[in-house]
Amino acid sequence: MADPNLSVLTAMITPAVLIGGGSTLLMxxxxxxxxxxxxxxxxxxxxxxxxxxxxxxxxLAREEKQMIMRQLPRLARRTRIIQGAMTALYLAVALLVLTSILIGAGALVGETSGPAAVILALLGAASLAYAALLLSFETRLSARTTQEEMRFLLDLGQHYAGLYNGETERVGQAANS
Structure with missing residues (x-):
């Protein structure tokens, strides 16, 4: 027959694994x-x-100012999404810790934790999943602003390349004269 204390510890470790994942995501x-x-x-x-x-x-100062003005609302949205994800992650960790405590406390008093531990664990896992979804949305916003900056830098590079090409042509023409 299996040791009941061992099964309690095993049940308590399961939420701890999710707590570790949630903590890593929080960092x-x-x-x-x-x-x-x-x-x-x-x-x-x-x-x-x-x-x-x-x-x-x-x-391209005007274009860069316009790019910055387009990016600021996205950055504000990103920070709101990140804050929401962090709240969901803290909630997930708290629910999963409560799950472990409930399982351990139930074992100490000789009672089963019943469906309460399962419900807390499910809520914690759901909160973790919600945070992951929010972070995936934030990643897309981040990528969009990075792509916009790259486009601007390419335009700036083309602007300066055009200046240098014109100089090279003038230098070449002067050398031929």
Whole structure:
């Protein structure tokens, strides 16, 4: 016959595995929130430069200001999504910890935890899944802003390449004269 204490410990470890996964997601999500916040600060600083008299003289300054203005609402949305994901992850961890406590406490008093532990575990897993979905949406927003910046950088590169090509042609013409 199986040791009842061992089966209680086994039941308590199952939510702990999900707790570990949720904790890992929390750490990476916290990093994502920090990166989004840093990006807002970078764009704000760059915008301040672009609206200065010197910044207005930069190549494609108007286009870059427009790009920044399009990105700020996306970054605000990203931070809201990340905050929602973090809330769901904290809730998931709390529910899963409560599941483990309920299982352990039930074993100590000689009672089964009944459906309450299963319900808490399901709610915790559902909260974890919801957070993962939110993070997938946030990833798409992040990718979209990165693609927009790449397009701008390509345009800027073409602008400067055109300037250099014109210089090369003038230098070549001067050498032939």
């Amino acid at each position: 990476s999500t916290s990093t994502r929130l920090g990166r989004a916040t840093d990006r807002v600060r970078q764009l704000t600083a760059r915008f301040k430069v672009l609206v200065s008299p010197q910044g207005q003289q930069e190549a």
